Amino acid sequence: MDPVQLLGLNQAELVQWMEALGEPSYRGRQTFIALHHRRLRLFSEISDLPRALRLTLSESASISTLEVESRYISEDGTRRYLMNTHDHRPVETVFIPDERRDTICFSSQSGCPLQCSFCLTAQLGLLRSLTAAEIVDQIVIALNDAYGPGVAPAHGINLVGMGAGEPFLNFEALMKAISIMADAAGLHIVPNRVTVSTAGIVPRIRELATMPQRPHLAISLAAPTDRLRDELMPINKKWPLDQLLNGCRDFERSLKPGERFTFEYVMLDNVNDSDEQARQLANLLNRHGLRAKVNLIPHNPADPLPYLPSTSERVDRFKEILESKGIHVYVRRPRGRDIYAACGQLAARRSLPEAVVS
Numbered sequence: 001m002d003p004v005q006l007l008g009l010n011q012a013e014l015v016q017w018m019e020a021l022g023e024p025s026y027r028g029r030q031t032f033i034a035l036h037h038r039r040l041r042l043f044s045e046i047s048d049l050p051r052a053l054r055l056t057l058s059e060s061a062s063i064s065t066l067e068v069e070s071r072y073i074s075e076d077g078t079r080r081y082l083m084n085t086h087d088h089r090p091v092e093t094v095f096i097p098d099e100r101r102d103t104i105c106f107s108s109q110s111g112c113p114l115q116c117s118f119c120l121t122a123q124l125g126l127l128r129s130l131t132a133a134e135i136v137d138q139i140v141i142a143l144n145d146a147y148g149p150g151v152a153p154a155h156g157i158n159l160v161g162m163g164a165g166e167p168f169l170n171f172e173a174l175m176k177a178i179s180i181m182a183d184a185a186g187l188h189i190v191p192n193r194v195t196v197s198t199a200g201i202v203p204r205i206r207e208l209a210t211m212p213q214r215p216h217l218a219i220s221l222a223a224p225t226d227r228l229r230d231e232l233m234p235i236n237k238k239w240p241l242d243q244l245l246n247g248c249r250d251f252e253r254s255l256k257p258g259e260r261f262t263f264e265y266v267m268l269d270n271v272n273d274s275d276e277q278a279r280q281l282a283n284l285l286n287r288h289g290l291r292a293k294v295n296l297i298p299h300n301p302a303d304p305l306p307y308l309p310s311t312s313e314r315v316d317r318f319k320e321i322l323e324s325k326g327i328h329v330y331v332r333r334p335r336g337r338d339i340y341a342a343c344g345q346l347a348a349r350r351s352l353p354e355a356v357v358s
């Protein structure tokens, strides 16, 4: 039998599992704290458990199933981890330091089934969806590496589900991981600190709207018309803009006052960045009565993708037009481009300058 992946059990499940082994329930709680709060990685380190129990655990369960193959450190401090699952599927995680609050960008799938033409991950195809344990494991590994084993981040941490994969095609494991990480006895990263990005899986957007404890939502748009979006993001043929934006409208209705969600718009030179397209985008959002803000992301070039990033003048002009039509706009600064850690560059790429590998 495969070992149980303990990081994928919530506290109640871990207690139950311990009880099934004939152990008192507090051993479950102790173990949960050891794995998630103290972020211990080996059963032998959990010294508050009896030696015999540690032995039983190591025979029937695993703490971590991900192995870090390489770590790349960008000149801007961003760290990219290339890991492998126990069945040798690549997983990538990115740690992005910032003055105010650091962010970990995690993957929800190994590879991705969506064929977005501007994203390098698409070229891998879908290898498989990750388990809840593998999602939590990525965060534990990045936290331990960035701050030291078990050391809490000074200013808390943000999580973004914007790595490889389409999170909403792995909804159950994703939500399970988010709820495990929220536990105050463990990592204590509340859903309010988590943002999940989707290419537009409309039924899941609607489902998210009904959940009381939920992460923030970001939607990747990339184009203001169906014609162009069909080409850039083929998922649009299944859920075209009208359906997507109606779903967004219903999601927006479920938000608390002051809460917003985000549209992401990757800016591709001469493809989706004209004045006319800025007006089309503003009109589209206004027509659907959406108050969401728009994040403009200059394209991160990645050979062999046939795109260039929009020039900064173009990005500024695009922003200006959106703003003149009442849209809130934010321009996202690329991070970790030199180590292929930026949006759309995750594709298990290993050949990088030696200097950044450690």
Ligand code: SAH
Pocket (backbone or CB within 6 Å): 118, 119, 120, 161, 162, 163, 164, 165, 166, 167, 197, 198, 199, 200, 218, 219, 220, 221, 222, 264, 265, 266, 297, 298, 299, 300, 301, 302, 343, 344, 345
């Ligand atoms: N599948 C999800 C999450 C992964 S992509 C989604 O589509 O939202 C995370 C973000 O990176 C998306 O907004 C996507 O549009 C953007 N992106 C993908 N490739 C990019 C690239 N090469 N340069 C800049 N942004 C990119």
